[in-house]
Structure formats: structure tokens, C-alpha cells
Amino acid sequence: MIRLYPVKFFYVVLSLGLLAACTNELVVETIEQRLPVVYGLLDASDSIQVVRVEAALLPENHGGPEAYLLDSLHRNTEYFQVLLGDLASGQISPMDRALWSDLPGVSRPSAPFSDFVYIQKSSLDPSRTYQIRISSDEGQIASAQTTLVEPFTQTQPRSSELLSLNRKIAIRWQSSANASIYEVAWVIRFSEQTASGMASRDVRLPQFSTSQISASLEGEQFYQDLSGKLEPLPAGSRSLTGIYLVVVGGSDTYVELQQVLLAGQGITGVQDIPTFSNVDGGLGIFTSRYTSTSGPLQLTGESLDSLQSGKYTKNLGF
Numbered sequence: 001m002i003r004l005y006p007v008k009f010f011y012v013v014l015s016l017g018l019l020a021a022c023t024n025e026l027v028v029e030t031i032e033q034r035l036p037v038v039y040g041l042l043d044a045s046d047s048i049q050v051v052r053v054e055a056a057l058l059p060e061n062h063g064g065p066e067a068y069l070l071d072s073l074h075r076n077t078e079y080f081q082v083l084l085g086d087l088a089s090g091q092i093s094p095m096d097r098a099l100w101s102d103l104p105g106v107s108r109p110s111a112p113f114s115d116f117v118y119i120q121k122s123s124l125d126p127s128r129t130y131q132i133r134i135s136s137d138e139g140q141i142a143s144a145q146t147t148l149v150e151p152f153t154q155t156q157p158r159s160s161e162l163l164s165l166n167r168k169i170a171i172r173w174q175s176s177a178n179a180s181i182y183e184v185a186w187v188i189r190f191s192e193q194t195a196s197g198m199a200s201r202d203v204r205l206p207q208f209s210t211s212q213i214s215a216s217l218e219g220e221q222f223y224q225d226l227s228g229k230l231e232p233l234p235a236g237s238r239s240l241t242g243i244y245l246v247v248v249g250g251s252d253t254y255v256e257l258q259q260v261l262l263a264g265q266g267i268t269g270v271q272d273i274p275t276f277s278n279v280d281g282g283l284g285i286f287t288s289r290y291t292s293t294s295g296p297l298q299l300t301g302e303s304l305d306s307l308q309s310g311k312y313t314k315n316l317g318f
Contacts (some may be wrong), residue, residue, distance in 0.1 A: 034055050034056070034057055035055070035056045035142075036055065036056075036080050036141065036142045036279075036284075037056045037283045038053055038142065038144060038282055038286055039051065039052040039053070039054070039284055040052075040146075040284070040287065041257070042130060042148060042286075042288040043289050043290060043291055044123075044124040044149070045290055045291045045293075046291070047122070048120070049095075049119065049121075049122060050117050050118070050119050051084070051095060051118045051286075052118070053082055053134060055080075056283055078116070079136060080134045080141075081094065081134070081135045081136070082097075082132065082133070083133045083135075084120050084122075084133075086125060086128040086129065086130050086131070087131055087145065088125075088128045092131065092133065095118035095119060096118065096119050096120065098118070098119050099115055099116060100115060103117070103119070124148060126149075126150040127150075129145055129146065129148075130145060130146055130147075130148065131143060131144070131145040132145070134282060140281075141281050142279055142280065143282075144278055144279040144280060144282075144286035146251070146287050146288050147178050147251070148178065148288045149176055149177070149179045149249045149290040150176050150177040150178060150179075150290065151292075152175065152176035152249060152290065153174055153294075154171070154172070154174075154245060154247055154292055154294040155172050155174065156170055156171055156172040157171065157294075159296070159297055159298075161298070162299065163298060163300065163303065164219065164299075165222050165299065165303040165307075166220070167219050168216050168217070168219060169216060169217040169218075169219055170216050171214065171245065172213060173213055173292060174213065176290060178251050178288070179249035179251065179290070180211065180252040180254070180255055181211055181255050182209065182211070182212075182248065183209045183247070183248040184207040184209070184210070184215065184217070184246070184247050185206045185207055186204070186205040186207065186225070186244070186245060187202055187203070187204050187243070187244040187293075188226065188242075188243055189202040189240075189244070190202070190240050190318070192233070192236065192317075193236050193239075194235070195235065195236070200241075203226070203229045203230065204246075205229065207221075219303075223306060223313050224312050226307075226313055226316070227313050227316065230316050232315040232316060232317070233315075233316060233317035234315070234317075237317045238316060240307065240318060241296075242295060242296035242297075243299065244294065244296060245293070245294045245295060246291060246294075247294075248291050249289060250289045251287050253278055253286075253287035254289050256285060257285050257287060
């Protein structure tokens with residue numbers, strides 16, 4: 001039976017915070033043992049794959065997974081080299097180490113992460129299994145592999161139809177191989193004029209997660225959720241540029257990842273390390289998802305009027 005969890009959305013990978021289990025394959029230093037902590041979420045819909053690798057320390061004279069501490073003193077030290085490739089071709093390439101700030105459209109989380117992530121610009125083949133390898137100066141010390149959630153498309157509502165947000169909305173999408181759960185969200189893009197100038201913005205409104213391939217959305221909830229995301233804008237204006245429906249299909253280990261995130265564990269919590277890992281010789285989760293985006297969707301005149309002057313959104317400046 002599929003477990004369902006309330007949805008918490010985060011930017012691609014930006015939201016990964018997990019990791020677990022102990023292993024005997026350790027990097028031994030003078031008084032400490034350092035283990036790679038891998039946060040990997042591949043997405044065949046994206047042209048850039050992002051993986052975060054932190055370090056966990058086993059203090060002297062301590063043992064067991066509960067004894068590991070995240071290395072808060074050396075988060076920007078490059079202890080590991082990271083490679084990514086598919087098993088079928090045997091081709092595996094180094095990932096580039098990059099600053100969070102160099103990733104377009106991506107904000108560094110407020111949690112105490114390293115300033116660096118590993119990236120690879122590549123198009124993934126959904127039919128193949130991918131492997132990540134992490135090594136240090138002493139050689140390979142950790143690896144993990146994952147199948148990919150295969151591409152799927154949304155079939156309802158159609159982008160050519162006028163969408164009414166003033167009634168219940170039926171949505172449907174294709175089933176995807178290797179997907180165990182689907183997460184549904186609205187994404188709203190708009191321009192915002194304030195005293196400091198014009199800026200382009202977008203907000204995501206998470207709705208729910210399900211193991212089914214169809215569901216319905218309460219249109220009125222859209223306005224309530226939007227009012228909860230945006231501050232009133234009495235001295236400025238906002239202009240809607242697009243509304244999109246996003247469905248993310250996640251693998252079974254992605255479900256484990258979401259459970260960890262909702263529990264507040266991993267590096268986003270204190271210094272606790274969760275008890276689930278699929279990384280051999282290390283800690284963490286290496287998994288996949290696929291992001292299907294439909295839009296921009298065209299709204300009915302009634303829906304636009306409700307956005308501008310409805311009881312939930314009349315002070316938002318649209």
C-alpha cells in the first residue's frame with residue numbers, strides 16, 4: 001500500500017535533506033572518521049542534475065549511526081570527488097563543483113548547508129539506470145544507483161481550454177513507470193511593480209500527494225492559498241503572466257525522502273542522522289522524480305475578476 005504524506009514542495013534538490021545508516025567503509029583520519037552524506041534527486045525533465053554531498057564525522061571513541069555528526073566546521077572543504085553516469089553505457093563523468101549562487105533560478109536554503117553543490121549538464125535517458133560514485137584521495141568510498149521515473153504528460157485540463165477557478169477542477173495525468181507517488185501544485189508567475197521597480201516573480205502552491213493518476217482541485221482553495229503566500233500590495237501592482245499545473249512523479253525512495261523531510265530530520269534539523277539510506281559505503285538517498293508541467297493555462301473572465309476583486313485576493317494588487 002502506498003503511503004501518502006502532506007505535500008511540502010522545495011526547489012529541485014534544493015529541498016533534499018536526509019540521510020542514514022552506518023557502514024564499515026570509512027575514510028580514516030587522525031582522530032576522526034569522515035563519511036560522505038549524499039543528497040541526490042535526478043530528474044529527466046531537467047537539463048541540469050544537482051547533487052549535494054556533505055560530510056559526516058564519527059568522533060574518536062564513538063560508534064554506530066547515532067554517533068555521526070554533520071561536519072559544521074568544514075562545510076566548504078572539498079573532501080570528495082563525485083562522478084555520475086549510466087550503467088548501460090559504462091560512461092561516467094565527473095560532476096562540476098559549483099556555488100549555489102551560480103545556479104540560475106535557485107536559492108540556497110537557509111539551513112547550514114555547504115555553499116557548494118555538484119552539477120552535471122546532461123540529458124538523462126529514462127530507460128537507463130544511473131549510478132553516482134563518491135571518492136576521496138584514498139579512492140572510491142561510496143556509490144548508489146537509481147532507475148529513473150519515466151516521462152509522463154497531463155491529459156486534463158487541456159492548455160487550450162479556458163480554466164474556471166470558481167468551481168471544482170478535474171485533473172488527470174498518465175501513469176509513469178517507477179513512480180510511486182504524485183505531488184500536485186499550482187505555479188503562478190507574475191510581474192510585480194513596487195517603489196523599487198519591476199520584478200518577475202513566481203510562487204508555488206502545493207496541493208496534495210496521491211498514488212492515483214486523477215484527482216480534483218477545489219477552485220476556491222486556489223485563491224485562499226495565493227492570499228497566504230503573498231503580502232498585500234497597497235502601493236504597487238501585480239500583473240499575472242501565467243498559471244501552470246505541475247505534477248511531480250516520485251519513486252519509492254523519493255517517498256522515503258519526503259517522509260524524512262516532513263519529520264524534520266537530516267541536515268535541515270539539528271544534528272540527527274535518519275535511519276534510512278540507499279548509499280553503499282556512505283549515508284543518504286539517491287533517487288529520482290519526473291516533473292510534468294502544463295501551461296500557461298488560460299483563465300475565464302470570471303476567474304480573473306475573482307483574482308482582482310475576490311474576498312481572498314482583492315488586496316494583492318492584481
